[in-house]
Amino acid sequence: MESNIHYVASGQFMVAADRQPLILKALLGTCVGVSVYDSVAGMGGLLHILLPEPVSGASDTHPGKYASTGVPAFLKALIEKGAHPDNMRATVAGGALVGPVSEQDMALDIGGRTAEKVHELLKRYNIPVSASETGGFFTCTLELDLNTGKNRICPSGLLRDPEEAFHYTAPSADAIAASVTGLKPIPQVALKILRMVTSEEADFKAIAAEVRKDQVITAQTLRMCNAALYSGRNQVASIDDALILLGQDTLIKSIISSALKTFYRQSDSVYSLCKGGLFHHAMGxxxxxxxxxxxxxxxxxxxxxxxxLLHDIGMVVLDQHITSACPLFYRGMKKENHRILEVEKRILGVDHCEVGAKLGLKWAFPENLIHAIRHHHRPEDGKAGDKLAYIVHAADLIMSRFQSGVFPESSRGSIADRLAVLGMGPSDFENFIDRLPMDVFSMQPETVLFKKT
Incomplete structure (x- = not known):
């Protein structure tokens, strides 16, 4: 019987009480995964941890977020389901320093400290560790087969054999330009709203009036609000109702996000390592x-x-051409460890930052958004004093570290160096990560918009 796969999100754990055709899987970068299996009881589970312990002092409803609280809670749940500590065996993976790092990144080493805390706690609870692959510089996946009790740790992201023979002809500049022209665009009303929102003097009444002109955007926005917020309770029936219940800022973000979700759906192959991954990464x-x-x-x-939300729109265009070069793309990204812009340039003659900026010009985005799209991988190449590209770059790096496997590692570099430009030190960074809503790293990051903080 073929096994189903259940992805355990960051800050969560799952325990199953009996053998079944189900594989628990965690996608790990900086995060640490712990699987525990009791071969006598025929049951086990998997825990996906972000940080070694709380640092912000804020209360949190997710014990699985931290090693210090997650491991005890996880083991307690296993025992309550029928496992016995004497029969438990653990496997530990993750905790990587992903990509090129600075001395400050090495000193901070969140993943390494999380892995150390996990091992310390497992030793305290007398749980033997059967296998452990932690640290290093590469992302991986941890899998637990609940039917057999077998664990597997393997590099993430390599979807096809990079050495397989294939025939590939690079697209011409005209072919890529034609793809830009032929792409289903972001609706004009959404573009107008987007331009209005980025103005610090945006008038919400004018924005709401524009939304009401477009039935499709209105329906998409209400669908997102209802799916994420109310889940079967009284439904939000109008933009006015949504405004009352959500507030102006959340509603504006919902409007923009729902419009972009449809646009990103045009790409769901090479760049996205799972269905909807490109939008989930953009949203996070x-x-x-x-x-x-x-x-x-x-x-x-x-x-x-x-x-x-817009930083990777160029990938939607290039995805149409890079699909046929998938083995070459992943060989460059994984085996040769090149940066994504280098691989795109070599294969296609252009990178997604350039194409994204061209889309921004075509659709009359504000100059600061075009600049951020163009320079979000190399913000130091942009205008002096413009911090927007640094913010997007740092956010992209954080998502790459803590939402590994959903999206290929696209931004590399030292988080510490980038955050220093924004006035944040290493201790500020760990505090910042601790305070981020857990759902940011899930497969439904949009739910963060609808939760009270």
């Missing part, structure tokens, strides 16, 4: 960028959110 980056702007004061929050 937007939320982190918004939080960075609030924390540092380095940019207008609505602008930072919008820039985060």
């Amino acid at each position: 980056t937007a939320i982190v960028a918004d939080q960075l702007a609030a924390h540092t004061g380095a940019a207008h929050r609505a602008t930072a959110y919008t820039a985060g």
